Amino acid sequence: MLYQFVRPMLFKADAETAHNLSITALKFAPIPPRDSKSDVLAQSFAGLRFPNPVGLAPGYDKNAEVPVEILRLGFGFTEVGTLTPLPQEGNAKPRLFRLVEDKAVINRMGFNNAGQAAAISRLRNLPDNALIGPLGINIGANKDSADRIADYVIGVRNMEPLADYLTVNISSPNTPGLRALQDKAALDDLLAQVMAARMQNTPVFLKVAPDLQPADIDDIVAVAMAHGIAALIISNTTITRPPLASLYAGETGGLSGAPLRDMAQQRLVDFRKASGGQIGLIGVGGIASAHDAYARIRAGANLVQIYSALVYQGPGLARKINKQLQQLLRADGFVNVSDAVGVDG
Numbered sequence: 001m002l003y004q005f006v007r008p009m010l011f012k013a014d015a016e017t018a019h020n021l022s023i024t025a026l027k028f029a030p031i032p033p034r035d036s037k038s039d040v041l042a043q044s045f046a047g048l049r050f051p052n053p054v055g056l057a058p059g060y061d062k063n064a065e066v067p068v069e070i071l072r073l074g075f076g077f078t079e080v081g082t083l084t085p086l087p088q089e090g091n092a093k094p095r096l097f098r099l100v101e102d103k104a105v106i107n108r109m110g111f112n113n114a115g116q117a118a119a120i121s122r123l124r125n126l127p128d129n130a131l132i133g134p135l136g137i138n139i140g141a142n143k144d145s146a147d148r149i150a151d152y153v154i155g156v157r158n159m160e161p162l163a164d165y166l167t168v169n170i171s172s173p174n175t176p177g178l179r180a181l182q183d184k185a186a187l188d189d190l191l192a193q194v195m196a197a198r199m200q201n202t203p204v205f206l207k208v209a210p211d212l213q214p215a216d217i218d219d220i221v222a223v224a225m226a227h228g229i230a231a232l233i234i235s236n237t238t239i240t241r242p243p244l245a246s247l248y249a250g251e252t253g254g255l256s257g258a259p260l261r262d263m264a265q266q267r268l269v270d271f272r273k274a275s276g277g278q279i280g281l282i283g284v285g286g287i288a289s290a291h292d293a294y295a296r297i298r299a300g301a302n303l304v305q306i307y308s309a310l311v312y313q314g315p316g317l318a319r320k321i322n323k324q325l326q327q328l329l330r331a332d333g334f335v336n337v338s339d340a341v342g343v344d345g
Contacts, residue, residue, distance in 0.1 A: 003314025015096040015105070015311075023061070026069045026315075040326045041076070043338045045302050046203040046230040046280055048134045048164055052076035052322045053337050054293060057284050057305035058138035058167065062112065064119040068130045074319035079305065080119065081138030082169050085154045087115035088142055091174060098311060099246035099257070103288070105308045107237070108253030110174045111140050116158045123162045134164035136205070143175050149190050156197040156204075166202055168194055171209040171236035173254045179209055184219040191227040203230035210235035210260065210267045210285065217267075221274045231280030231302070234268045235260075238285075257308035261286025265295060272300030272345050288313065290324030300342040 010018040041052035055077040056070050064080040071078055090112025097106045113119075119137075139155030141148035152168060160166060170181040170190070181190055194204060206229050208220055224232060237254025244259060264285025271281060283301030287293050288309035296304050310317055325337070334340045 057307040077134040079136035082140040097248040101245040104257030137163040138167040207233040233282040298344040
């Protein structure tokens, strides 16, 4: 409820300034203890224990500044980054836009981050047992890198000791040429080198774009399964443009939020069908309610992630979704969230 009073003031600032203010506020705001553990929502996945299936997608905590605070907000896991080997400024500002009428966001941030060394320093200094859910680290390549696959290998070697899981992000539309790594031969080379670089058998997830053809989906599934990828994250932002009402509808970049929901849902169904349920799936894109999350789970998602909806609904959203998700699961007779995964497929 408090966020509804604060939101008008935040929305007077440009979107990126408001984002930075929210990070600062999280560092100092008192956060109530997380809700008691739920046997309905807790599950094991990819060798990790998740207290609930609702995670925070990367892009918010780019520099691993507030992972502990995020988990205390009721998230079952959090994913920091995208982190690149070297710091980079990202694209020119303005590069983040609220499409209020559409409950959407367009971003062309361009992997702006302080680099992996800065994040390593922060994560190494976390108090013991401070993380009450899995920590994912999303790795990417520098825009001007001469060898992008080598950047991902560096990311694995740098960040694996601090990660519960690693996400290979080749699906951002804001680094020119990055999505070409989704092509079959390039992806095969990338994943072979990424998996060989691990020293601790840390699970690796692969984040893909929603803007894919059926043949692309089949190729990605085949290559990912061949290399032992633990899960596919479906999906990143879209470069397509459904009808939008906002003044910022024409801005270039990746579109997220409500207009992405149906596309991301369908893409999850497509990947579930292509994989025959033989690889883990994480649903993201346009999830703004327990009903959205439940639909993604029933379609085959083991976990879900949210981000853009937080802009409009505030930091209490994870708790709200988890509370209502338990009710939905119990109403349908499920003892545990894992029992509902893929029942509609």
